[in-house]
Amino acid sequence: MAAYFASLNPTALWNALPGGLAQGLIWGIMALGVYMTFRILNFADMTVDGSFALGGAVCVMMILQGANPFVALLVSFLCGLIAGLATGVLNTVLGIPDILAGILVQISLYSINLNIMGKANQAIPAGQGVTPFTSNIRYLGQTIALTLIYDVVIILIVYWFFGTEIGSAIRATGINPNMSRAQGINTSKMKVITVAMANGLVALSGGIIAQYQGFADVKMGQGSIVIGLAAVIIGEVLAEALVGKRLNFFIRLTFTVVGAVIYYFVYVFVLWLKFPADDMKLLTAVVVAIFLAVPYFQGRKNTSFSALKKRNAKAKKTASKDQEVK
Amino acid sequence: MLEIRNISKTFNPGTINEKKALINLSLTLEDGDFCTVIGGNGAGKSTVMNAIAGVWPVDSGEILIDGVDVTTLPENKRAIYLGRVFQDPMTGTAGDMQIDENMAIAARRGQKRDLKWGVTAKERVEYRELLKKLDLGLEDRLTAKVGLLSGGQRQALTLLMATMKKPSVLLLDEHTAALDPKTAAKVLAATDRIVGENHLTTLMVTHNMRDAIAHGNRLIMMSDGKIVYDVRGEEKKKLKVSDLLEKFEQVGGEVSDRMALS
Numbered sequence: 001m002a003a004y005f006a007s008l009n010p011t012a013l014w015n016a017l018p019g020g021l022a023q024g025l026i027w028g029i030m031a032l033g034v035y036m037t038f039r040i041l042n043f044a045d046m047t048v049d050g051s052f053a054l055g056g057a058v059c060v061m062m063i064l065q066g067a068n069p070f071v072a073l074l075v076s077f078l079c080g081l082i083a084g085l086a087t088g089v090l091n092t093v094l095g096i097p098d099i100l101a102g103i104l105v106q107i108s109l110y111s112i113n114l115n116i117m118g119k120a121n122q123a124i125p126a127g128q129g130v131t132p133f134t135s136n137i138r139y140l141g142q143t144i145a146l147t148l149i150y151d152v153v154i155i156l157i158v159y160w161f162f163g164t165e166i167g168s169a170i171r172a173t174g175i176n177p178n179m180s181r182a183q184g185i186n187t188s189k190m191k192v193i194t195v196a197m198a199n200g201l202v203a204l205s206g207g208i209i210a211q212y213q214g215f216a217d218v219k220m221g222q223g224s225i226v227i228g229l230a231a232v233i234i235g236e237v238l239a240e241a242l243v244g245k246r247l248n249f250f251i252r253l254t255f256t257v258v259g260a261v262i263y264y265f266v267y268v269f270v271l272w273l274k275f276p277a278d279d280m281k282l283l284t285a286v287v288v289a290i291f292l293a294v295p296y297f298q299g300r301k302n303t304s305f306s307a308l309k310k311r312n313a314k315a316k317k318t319a320s321k322d323q324e325v326k
Numbered sequence: 327m328l329e330i331r332n333i334s335k336t337f338n339p340g341t342i343n344e345k346k347a348l349i350n351l352s353l354t355l356e357d358g359d360f361c362t363v364i365g366g367n368g369a370g371k372s373t374v375m376n377a378i379a380g381v382w383p384v385d386s387g388e389i390l391i392d393g394v395d396v397t398t399l400p401e402n403k404r405a406i407y408l409g410r411v412f413q414d415p416m417t418g419t420a421g422d423m424q425i426d427e428n429m430a431i432a433a434r435r436g437q438k439r440d441l442k443w444g445v446t447a448k449e450r451v452e453y454r455e456l457l458k459k460l461d462l463g464l465e466d467r468l469t470a471k472v473g474l475l476s477g478g479q480r481q482a483l484t485l486l487m488a489t490m491k492k493p494s495v496l497l498l499d500e501h502t503a504a505l506d507p508k509t510a511a512k513v514l515a516a517t518d519r520i521v522g523e524n525h526l527t528t529l530m531v532t533h534n535m536r537d538a539i540a541h542g543n544r545l546i547m548m549s550d551g552k553i554v555y556d557v558r559g560e561e562k563k564k565l566k567v568s569d570l571l572e573k574f575e576q577v578g579g580e581v582s583d584r585m586a587l588s
Contacts, residue, residue, distance in 0.1 A: 180420075
């Protein structure tokens with residue numbers, strides 16, 4: 001035990017934090033996409049695992065062809081848009097349930113991504129120069145600053161968009177589709193728009209991650225939906241604890257990115273504790289399950305049968321005590 | 327004006343659950359007609375409402391609103407012509423959105439929605455005035471989430487939303503059934519006022535026979551997907567609950583407890 005603690009190096013943790021921050025900010029873009037589908041549209045979108053890798057694959061291949069890294073990211077975004085469009089159409093036009101529609105597109109993207117890259121992974125060669133987003137320690141500050149700008153701009157756009165007429169219609173669609181149709185809203189169209197935009201953001205995030213790590217892998221998106229959900233949920237719990245009743249939409253969006261950053265800080269910390277990296281996805285899933293269960297149990301605290309049993313038992317006890325006193 | 331020409335609808339055709347919900351039903355409402363609809367469970371009252379609203383396509387027949395054939399228009403495209411209030415207070419509003427946001431969505435019914443602001447400051451002033459007329463204290467809670475309102479408040483708000491952009495036909499599907507008697511009376515009074523002020527062509531389904539007689543200028547009774555009784559004007563004014571019950575038994579309808587007790 002002592003040997004284990006002795007082997008932990010505080011400096012290493014400190015040095016790993018900026019990397020965690022950068023990754024968290026990049027994944028924050030992805031989490032904003034998940035927030036749009038999962039929280040606003042009430043649509044469980046599983047496409048993201050595929051569209052995240054799609055963004056990475058497209059970005060790396062474009063850069064290999066000599067494209068400007070920013071143009072490559074734009075194309076990643078557009079490709080993600082199309083992937084989301086496919087899921088939306090499968091759901092609304094072909095009547096396939098949301099989860100299944102997403103899984104179908106996700107699995108087809110696996111093949112598509114392999115075709116785009118020609119093999120399971122592609123690296124940006126060192127000779128290609130430094131990409132604007134990079135894990136290279138010398139440019140990490142620049143990466144963080146640039147990502148932060150992306151996050152802020154995207155939050156502002158998303159905030160503005162959901163305040164517009166179309167945005168309001170999308171929110172209404174997520175909350176009450178019957179009411180929305182009665183008010184003349186084309187709910188199918190709203191769903192397709194939102195899922196497309198969300199996947200655009202996810203693919204953009206995937207593209208940036210590919211630049212950051214210097215390569216794209218066909219499996220890089222695996223489990224990203226869980227990380228996105230983790231970010232959304234951690235952000236929500238934290239925002240409610242810190243801001244409480246004054247919680248508005250802007251703060252919610254901001255805390256979604258904060259949630260992603262915290263996720264990566266925890267990630268870095270757990271790795272620093274020498275937790276095997278292979279088990280990280282399991283850990284993430286457990287954390288998400290716990291955070292999803294907490295509001296449910298809070299709701300049941302006073303309404304479940306077992307709670308009633310306890311209350312009744314307590315009431316009996318005090319009643320019998322009163323009797324004794326008499 | 328609403329014209330329904332020979333519409334039929336069968337649910338689950340060809341199965342053991344086959345149900346002929348509407349059979350060759352025709353009905354014409356003149357401009358400004360306020361028609362109440364009564365009938366037993368399964369008579370087809372709500373089915374008529376849903377057929378007009380376009381929740382699903384009818385099997386045959388035509389529906390015209392203000393002379394426009396809407397039979398083949400989907401629900402969201404028909405919404406231009408229709409104001410709707412539902413039985414369940416949760417159905418007509420978006421609970422997780424603010425009162426003003428809900429109203430702004432209703433104010434844009436039938437309009438193209440684009441990237442302009444979802445609700446403007448000028449609109450909020452108008453909404454406050456409209457809410458004041460409801461006399462439920464909602465004018466001071468413009469930014470409150472609708473989910474925090476009581477069932478009666480939500481129904482009154484839905485009614486307001488259904489009529490703030492004048493509909494060609496107002497469809498009220500048992501919109502007071504889920505409310506306590508006092509609140510129901512308040513919402514009905516608001517209904518009368520709004521329908522009268524705007525001269526709205528209205529179809530109101532109700533289980534309450536007394537309400538069916540007291541409101542509107544026309545009353546129809548449905549049974550087994552058909553209109554079996556149609557009375558208007560002076561004749562309707564003279565109706566008594568006992569007349570309706572008698573009529574009801576004549577056509578072989580089952581008088582539900584809810585109807586008999588009302």
